[in-house]
Amino acid sequence: MIKVTKLTENLNKKQKNLLLRIIAAAVMLVILFILPLDDYPIVRFLLFLIPYFTVGYDILRKAFKGILNHQVFDECFLMAVATIGAMILGEYTEGVAVMLFYQIGELFQSIAVGKSRRSISDLMDIRPDYANLEQDGEVEKVDPDEVEVGSIIVIRPGEKVPIDGIVVEGNSSLNTSALTGESLPRDVKPGDEIISGSVNMSGLLRVETTKEFDESTASKILELVENAGERKAKSEQFITKFARWYTPAVCYSALALAILGPVINVLAFHKASDWALWSDWIYRALTFLVISCPCAIVVSVPLSFFGGIGGASSEGILIKGSNFMETLANVKYLVMDKTGTITKGNFEVTAVHDGRDQNIDSAEILELAALAECHSSHPIASSIRRAYEAGGVELDKSRVADVQEVSGKGVIAVVDGIQVAAGNLKLMRQLNIECEACHHVGTIVYVAKGAVDGPLSYIGHVVISDEIKPTSAEAISALKKAGVVKTVMLTGDITSMAESVAKEVGLDEVHAELLPEDKVTHVEKLIAEKNAQAGPGAALAFVGDGINDAPVLAIADLGIAMGALGSDAAIEAADVVLMDDDPAKIVKAIRIARKCIRIVNENIWFAIGVKFLCLILGALGIANMWLAIFADVGVMVLCVLNAVRALFVKNV
Amino acid sequence: MKKTYKIDVDCANCANKMEQAAKKTEGVKDATVNFMALKMKVEFEDGAEPAAVMQEVRRNCKIVEDDCEIFL
Numbered sequence: 001m002i003k004v005t006k007l008t009e010n011l012n013k014k015q016k017n018l019l020l021r022i023i024a025a026a027v028m029l030v031i032l033f034i035l036p037l038d039d040y041p042i043v044r045f046l047l048f049l050i051p052y053f054t055v056g057y058d059i060l061r062k063a064f065k066g067i068l069n070h071q072v073f074d075e076c077f078l079m080a081v082a083t084i085g086a087m088i089l090g091e092y093t094e095g096v097a098v099m100l101f102y103q104i105g106e107l108f109q110s111i112a113v114g115k116s117r118r119s120i121s122d123l124m125d126i127r128p129d130y131a132n133l134e135q136d137g138e139v140e141k142v143d144p145d146e147v148e149v150g151s152i153i154v155i156r157p158g159e160k161v162p163i164d165g166i167v168v169e170g171n172s173s174l175n176t177s178a179l180t181g182e183s184l185p186r187d188v189k190p191g192d193e194i195i196s197g198s199v200n201m202s203g204l205l206r207v208e209t210t211k212e213f214d215e216s217t218a219s220k221i222l223e224l225v226e227n228a229g230e231r232k233a234k235s236e237q238f239i240t241k242f243a244r245w246y247t248p249a250v251c252y253s254a255l256a257l258a259i260l261g262p263v264i265n266v267l268a269f270h271k272a273s274d275w276a277l278w279s280d281w282i283y284r285a286l287t288f289l290v291i292s293c294p295c296a297i298v299v300s301v302p303l304s305f306f307g308g309i310g311g312a313s314s315e316g317i318l319i320k321g322s323n324f325m326e327t328l329a330n331v332k333y334l335v336m337d338k339t340g341t342i343t344k345g346n347f348e349v350t351a352v353h354d355g356r357d358q359n360i361d362s363a364e365i366l367e368l369a370a371l372a373e374c375h376s377s378h379p380i381a382s383s384i385r386r387a388y389e390a391g392g393v394e395l396d397k398s399r400v401a402d403v404q405e406v407s408g409k410g411v412i413a414v415v416d417g418i419q420v421a422a423g424n425l426k427l428m429r430q431l432n433i434e435c436e437a438c439h440h441v442g443t444i445v446y447v448a449k450g451a452v453d454g455p456l457s458y459i460g461h462v463v464i465s466d467e468i469k470p471t472s473a474e475a476i477s478a479l480k481k482a483g484v485v486k487t488v489m490l491t492g493d494i495t496s497m498a499e500s501v502a503k504e505v506g507l508d509e510v511h512a513e514l515l516p517e518d519k520v521t522h523v524e525k526l527i528a529e530k531n532a533q534a535g536p537g538a539a540l541a542f543v544g545d546g547i548n549d550a551p552v553l554a555i556a557d558l559g560i561a562m563g564a565l566g567s568d569a570a571i572e573a574a575d576v577v578l579m580d581d582d583p584a585k586i587v588k589a590i591r592i593a594r595k596c597i598r599i600v601n602e603n604i605w606f607a608i609g610v611k612f613l614c615l616i617l618g619a620l621g622i623a624n625m626w627l628a629i630f631a632d633v634g635v636m637v638l639c640v641l642n643a644v645r646a647l648f649v650k651n652v
Numbered sequence: 653m654k655k656t657y658k659i660d661v662d663c664a665n666c667a668n669k670m671e672q673a674a675k676k677t678e679g680v681k682d683a684t685v686n687f688m689a690l691k692m693k694v695e696f697e698d699g700a701e702p703a704a705v706m707q708e709v710r711r712n713c714k715i716v717e718d719d720c721e722i723f724l
Binding site: 065071074075106109230232240243293294295303 | 662664665684688693
């Protein structure tokens, strides 16, 4: 009983009403079936009309309106014809039952669709309901729509961040799992940017808003996911066309069956043209009408896509349309940018090597380099300083004097009264310093020291490179396992660096030292190669950080932007957006898409298959109306349940 | 100009019929119905008056599917 009340709680008024009518009609039908009414045909007919109208009055009304509006292939009209026909033929039970089961199917469909709508909005539960606006020292709860850019809002622990902004006060950790699928919380401090949709977990935050509510991340993502269904996939277009063609075709065949069946029988087999013959064929034709509703297929396909897109977004993968879901499932060539995609995009000191002849350890080399570069704003310089300070020592700038920057080469400074030069090979050549080449790949900063105004001698070097993401290699091998034929890296970086990265993560092909326009020509070439080798059905995807590769994202069959959280440009430019920058998400996205497409195909062929089987059996007189309506409703239930599976993507 | 309207309709095929009906309405350049999100996005012809066109769209939709609603 509890279960029943729970079930009915979730139904809306219309659905509850329909459920009651179905139950009432079913009970009446059973009673009428048992009652011995065979001797009173008129009474029997009239009694059967009660459950018939109870369960089907709205269908009949709609059918009638359909006739007035010249909508002959309206499914209500067809159901009405089929059931009224059955009643006229004296098959009362079947007439009522067909209507009954048709309504059960409608009810089930409406419940299932409503339920998956709800579970997706639960998954996408990032819409903030309110914002705590601080005005003149007082905090007021307001609609996030009303908060202007530059306002101060307060976010308490447990609350959702309503609008993108910058923390002005407070420390806390944020849970971004609803946005990225990443469960590790992110620590924030004053000065950090935070994005709407994440949940404040520990401390009170005061935030200055930087965007309006509509422009904030959470609103953008929601809009994107909700509108994804509008870009229809090929299979959806196929189904829409099929539905438009299927219903009239079945109806005309039914008409043909009802007339030609008896005529052929009479003419070719010399059967008597009596009522029994005609009623048999009319019955078969009515069976056709029962199967003529294409709803099972029509509902299950968009439902599967909706589920797939919703499920993916809960994992931090935004797919901007059903059509992109299809392309994603067919990715055979994957072209990637290096910086920010395979590598982290931030420079780190990866090695410090001391020169062979000197009695100096690597810590000292790093220290001298960091001090010499202490005033430089170059990213290389700051990475050296970071590496030095990571040892827990503050950089003492007072030890440094007489700093002289040699543009494009490096820096010469006096540290603790000794002359230090730190820079690239060109600087060393300019100062006539002998140094050894490094077998490591990356940017090398050579360090030399000596007396002020005296000759300098080489003491060692610091290697700085862009770190490869920890999951890159794994992601590439998983991609290959998932059937991606070729992985290619395009980069503007120097060849030696690019090749070492490519080798380490296991890429098939690498093109380095490219200008942005070279990337476009390379992708065009690869598309041609893919079309020649894998056929035009296979897709080429380009993965980039979405910031300066918009033209490449646009010409690829599928553009994937990663690490897009907070970057509007990337979200605009790409077809598929990965909210965080984990390359493993690429494989996950492909797997989710494959699962979704598989479900769509299963549904299409299963539904069409069963319908055609029923049509053949019905035409042969093997399948009766009972079987037809069971098959019809059953197929829909199975297809809808199968479609709902697309929502579960946690472990694909 | 594009506008999005909330709709109410029960079955997926009916949603497709509404889409067809909306597309055929004068003043409508293109229309898409998203059954799962229960939304209709209408792109109007240049110079068309959305309010008037939408009245017509609603009427046409009611013809193909009596049991539908477009919230204007």
